[in-house]
Amino acid sequence: MAKMQANQMRAGMVIEFEGQRYTIIRQNIMIPGKGNAIIQVDMRNIKTGSKKDQRWRTADVVERLETSDEEFTFSYAEGDNIILMHPETYEQTTVPKDILGDRLPFLVENMTVQVRMIEGEPVAMTLPEQVTLEVVEADPVVKGQTASSSYKPAVLSNGVKTMVPPFVTQGDRIVVKTEDASYVERAKG
Template identity: 90%
Template sequence: MAKMQANQMRAGMVIEFEGQRYTILKQNIMIPGKGNAIIQVDMRNIKTGAKKDQRWRTADTVERLMTEDKEFTYSYAEGDTLILMDPETYEQTTVSKDILGDRLPFLVENMTVGVRLIEGEPVAMTLPPQVTLEVVEADPVVKGQTAASSYKPAMLSNGVKTMVPPFVTTGEKIVVSTEDASYVERAKG
């Protein structure tokens, strides 16, 4: 942790305030008619996701936390924990499955993931934007369906349901977005 003046806060920095960790979303310096400038800061609580507006005087100091974005390789899951490996040092890091929320099914072995660390503690994890999965179940096409409305439900090998074009059949591999499980294209090769 390092102390810094309130007017040095910038978007993306992480600070500790009243025992909680916050990501700075934006800051504005307001200069009233008389008196000292005030720093108006919009920030988000890292644990709860709640937004907060806070004001500081320029002379105030805040605790800045050191953040680092690192790439890890996902090894395996153990109970409620994900085991990640640092590709440079081969050291293992563990994170809670909760860190991924509803994107968890898209995590596959040996996938490269991005992890944001605050003071060495993992607080967020990003997946590659797309992943290739197999269609394990696809509804047959209904005759007379128009092309525009022709997306049909399909079940992916990771247990997630998505909508696919009519030509996609069971056993095919498709590329889907890890953000919202939407169909991108047929997998090549």
């Protein structure tokens, strides 16, 4: 932890405030007609995700936390945890599953993930933007439906439902976005 003046806060920094950790979303310096400048900060609680507006005077001191983004390889899931391995040291790190929220099903074996660490503790995890999965169920195309018309429902090998173009059939491997399971393209090769 390092102390810094409130006017040095920038978006993306992590601070400790009232015993909680917050990511700075945005900060504005407001200069009233009289008196000292005020720093208006929008921040998000790392644990709860709730937003908070906070004001500081420029001379106020805040605790800045050291953050680092590290790459890990996903090994396996165990109970409520995800077990990650550091690709160089082979050390294992345990992360709670809920760090991924509804993106959890897109975590596949040996996937490389980015983990944001604060003071050595994992607080957030980023998956690759896209992942290739097999279509295990796809509705047949309705007669008279044109190729350009609406997508049809399908179920992926990770159990997630998505919408695919009419030409995609069961057994196809497709590329989807991990953010929202949306169809990108048919997998090549």
